[in-house]
Amino acid sequence: xxxxxxxxxxxxxxxxxxxxxxxxxxxxxxxxxxxxxxxxxxxxxxxxxxxxxxxxxxxxxxxxxxxxxxxxxxxxxxxxxxxxxxxxxxxxxxxxxxxxxxxxxxxxxxxxxxxxxxxxxxxxxxxxxxxxxxxxxxxxxxxxxxxxxxxxxxxxxxxxxxxxxxxxxxxxxxxxxxxxxxxxxxxxxxxxxxxxxxxxxxxxxxxxxxxxxxxxxxxxxxx
Amino acid sequence: xxxxxxxxxxxxxxxxxxxxxxxxxxxxxxxxxxxxxxxxxxxxxxxxxxxxxxxxxxxxxxxxxxxxxxxxxxxxxxxxxxxxxxxxxxxxxxxxxxxxxxxxxxxxxxxxxxxxxxxxxxxxxxxxxxxxxxxxxxxxxxxxxxxxxxxxxxxxxxxxxxxxxxxxxxxxxxxxxxxxxxxxxxxxxxxxxxxxxxxxxxxxxxxxxxxxxxxxx
Ligand SMILES: Nc1nc2c(ncn2[C@@H]2O[C@H](COP(=O)(O)OP(=O)(O)O)[C@@H](O)[C@H]2O)c(=O)[nH]1
Ligand SMILES: [Mg+2]
Numbered sequence: 001x002x003x004x005x006x007x008x009x010x011x012x013x014x015x016x017x018x019x020x021x022x023x024x025x026x027x028x029x030x031x032x033x034x035x036x037x038x039x040x041x042x043x044x045x046x047x048x049x050x051x052x053x054x055x056x057x058x059x060x061x062x063x064x065x066x067x068x069x070x071x072x073x074x075x076x077x078x079x080x081x082x083x084x085x086x087x088x089x090x091x092x093x094x095x096x097x098x099x100x101x102x103x104x105x106x107x108x109x110x111x112x113x114x115x116x117x118x119x120x121x122x123x124x125x126x127x128x129x130x131x132x133x134x135x136x137x138x139x140x141x142x143x144x145x146x147x148x149x150x151x152x153x154x155x156x157x158x159x160x161x162x163x164x165x166x167x168x169x170x171x172x173x174x175x176x177x178x179x180x181x182x183x184x185x186x187x188x189x190x191x192x193x194x195x196x197x198x199x200x201x202x203x204x205x206x207x208x209x210x211x212x213x214x215x216x217x218x219x220x221x222x223x
Numbered sequence: 224x225x226x227x228x229x230x231x232x233x234x235x236x237x238x239x240x241x242x243x244x245x246x247x248x249x250x251x252x253x254x255x256x257x258x259x260x261x262x263x264x265x266x267x268x269x270x271x272x273x274x275x276x277x278x279x280x281x282x283x284x285x286x287x288x289x290x291x292x293x294x295x296x297x298x299x300x301x302x303x304x305x306x307x308x309x310x311x312x313x314x315x316x317x318x319x320x321x322x323x324x325x326x327x328x329x330x331x332x333x334x335x336x337x338x339x340x341x342x343x344x345x346x347x348x349x350x351x352x353x354x355x356x357x358x359x360x361x362x363x364x365x366x367x368x369x370x371x372x373x374x375x376x377x378x379x380x381x382x383x384x385x386x387x388x389x390x391x392x393x394x395x396x397x398x399x400x401x402x403x404x405x406x407x408x409x410x411x412x413x414x415x416x417x418x419x420x421x422x423x424x425x426x427x428x429x430x431x432x433x434x435x436x437x438x439x440x
Contacts, residue, residue: 014314016314016315016316016317017315017317018315018317018318018321020305020307020310020311020315021302021303021304021305021307021311021318022305023305096318096321099318099321099325100315100317100318100320100321101317102321103317103320103321103324104317104320107320107352117324121324121325121328162305165305165306165307166306219303220303220304220305220306221303221305221306222303222305
């Protein structure tokens with residue numbers, strides 16, 4: 001049961017990881033669609049889970065998890081993520097989020113996190129969040145299933161929390177959306193991830209919204 | 224009033240060598256103005272420093288400092304606060320910690336990093352994970368009853384700066400009384416009045432930083 005508790009600890013929004021400063025395109029999307037309904041928003045979160053998280057972040061997470069602490073192999077996954085993230089603010093946001101996440105685990109004394117943080121500072125590694133999570137969660141003893149559930153949960157709760165903070169919905173409306181996402185996360189996490197699959201992400205509306213957001217004069221989130 | 228628990232040596236900030244100082248306080252009290260005033264004094268005293276700003280929206284403060292011509296723009300980092308100015312300095316200071324670590328890696332001789340909070344209310348406090356010592360800036364135009372409200376920021380900071388003393392006569396504030404109230408609620412902890420338009424009190428603030436975290440007197 002300890003590994004389940006470790007997973008709960010890592011998925012808890014109170015765990016400091018810098019995630020609260022990123023909306024991963026949601027702030028831009030809400031600015032673009034002023035008439036977005038709660039149903040539209042829920043559909044957008046589902047699309048993000050299916051077509052960005054499951055086929056992209058989750059795959060990078062598992063590759064990094066399977067690297068079993070090998071710094072070279074982790075850095076290779078990290079470069080792959082860097083090269084295949086088209087939108088600049090999503091790319092830099094993922095790196096900064098990963099850097100903050102490593103800062104947390106490094107301060108807590110996790111040896112791989114310390115090594116990765118030093119590698120990022122030395123320029124040997126870029127520190128993308130999904131890759132860093134996969135690496136550290138494997139060290140913490142989460143199994144693949146728990147690592148995926150943590151990742152999917154934090155991805156969904158992160159964008160929903162951002163939307164609540166932007167005033168797009170009430171706190172409880174947001175929790176309703178999150179609750180309805182849980183079966184989808186479970187279902188997506190059950191899909192096999194072979195080692196030779198390609199990273200793929202296709203949520204053009206969110207990508208365009210993130211790109212436009214980068215140009216906005218006024219913004220609360222880093223992406 | 225709660226106080227911060229002491230940590231044993233091995234739990235203290237690992238690997239960080241530059242002293243980290245927080246500057247918090249309500250929006251508009253003069254935090255950026257204080258940094259602008261500190262810069263030339265720190266430079267004159269040959270203190271190697273950098274700045275991290277936490278802007279609520281956009282990177283306004285960071286850009287203002289970078290464009291000021293006072294400091295090498297590479298020594299100013301901006302951390303967006305995700306609409307949560309208190310979270311980024313207290314509940315989740317990791318983005319700021321990472322920004323500080325990154326500055327230290329880039330400028331190996333760094334002695335001091337100043338963190339400007341995005342501006343919050345009287346309850347904001349800095350996490351001691353992030354800073355070694357912190358300043359809270361209020362201003363006389365905010366009203367002379369602020370010290371009596373005993374907000375955690377004002378009570379717990381290591382140094383209280385009461386700024387815009389030049390405005391006291393214009394806003395009907397009895398400055399002596401305001402300072403006396405502030406000193407009374409803070410016990411032995413220091414209070415420094417400043418006028419950042421003319422530079423009054425700035426040397427005293429640098430003296431306090433130097434003595435507290437740079438061990439220079
Ligand atoms: N009269 C006067 N104005 C000041 C003083 N310090 C700052 N200001 C002004 O107060 C405003 C807010 O200052 P700023 O540094 O941006 O506040 P921040 O939000 O705390 O960073 C600016 O217009 C400053 O020029 C002061 O000592 N006297
Ligand atoms: Mg400011």
